[in-house]
Amino acid sequence: MLRRESSTPPSTMEPQITVLITAHNEAERIESCLEAIMSQDYPMERVEILLVDDRSDDGTAERAQRLGLSNLRVLRLDAPVANMTTRQAALDMGVREARGEIVLFADAAGRVPFEWIRELAGHMGYRDGAVTGPVIFAGRPRFLARFQTIDSLLIYNLYSWSYRRRSACGVFAANLAVNRQAYLDIGGFEKIGLAGAPDLALGEALNKGNWSVRYLLSPAVQNLCASTLRDLVGRRARRSRSMTKMINFIFIAMIVSNWLLVLSALWMQGIWISLLVLRYALGLVWIAGSIEKYGAHRLSSIWLYEPVLSFIGAWSYLRLLTNSSWSWGGITYRQSSSSPSDDPASSVRG
16 A cells, blocks of 8 residues: 555645655665655645656666556656756756645655655745754664664754854754745755755755754654665765764764773773763763654664764765765766866765
8 A cells, every 4th residue: 555544634734745756776775755744644635746756777766656646746867967967956956846835845765654744834034044853774784774873863953053053054854844936935955056065065955044954853764774884984974074063073072082981991091081972971871862852762873873974974974075076976076177077986965
């Protein structure tokens, strides 16, 4: 069954929704993504599903259409667009073509909970440009999934903390509802231009346009975790691009202080060992307190988060320092350029 009966009677008072999925070669995952959307606790006659096929050559669109969903529309992005990444272009095309007043972004590789549409749309206020929620990770290796979940929740909590202090901050595009009129008012990604951190760029543009962003504690969307350490470093580097200077400073301070204290404890021992233990304990309390509100108190890997971050974080920041390019959907982009380079690369999801 693709559809579960809604627990709430259909109502014309419910806002018209467009669920926007952008996909590049996601034939293996698109059907389960659509099944999760069709199982929502929301009147599906008020929901349009819009799939923007980003140059897929594996039959992604055909697999989606095979389900025979009456509320599914499929568009295709055939080639890269100047001044935007193909992901930005696909999202921009989708929002502009959407029929709903609220557009929810969904990742083709993600899994949304059954209350996802109702919760995000229901919290959209009159002056809200966007409503966003946390993203967690699943899959194997489980340790990498747990690390990514803790890291993602900590970053999301810092986003929310920064925004409450009137600092422009990013959103999580894998769990996001956008006021379509607000998006059009700020000019969308077409006006924002090429962005290595589209999540941050969209959040900042909404803030500059005097539209607010609402950060929810739930529902959380589940994504696939990195399969290797190299993949994890690539994703962490991409996420670092989507963080403000203040949030990156916090993480760099954590990493540098850990390395300095470890080296001092190994070299000089004595009081430095005590300082290292104290620093670790304080960090553990802060991390646990930051993510507990999202229901992550059962994550037994919290005690390993900072030691792993010290390696993965240092590796990802060094990667950013030595390489200004990034990849998406088989295309490599460089910050100094307004168009994709000719050097193909594999896409990095996350």
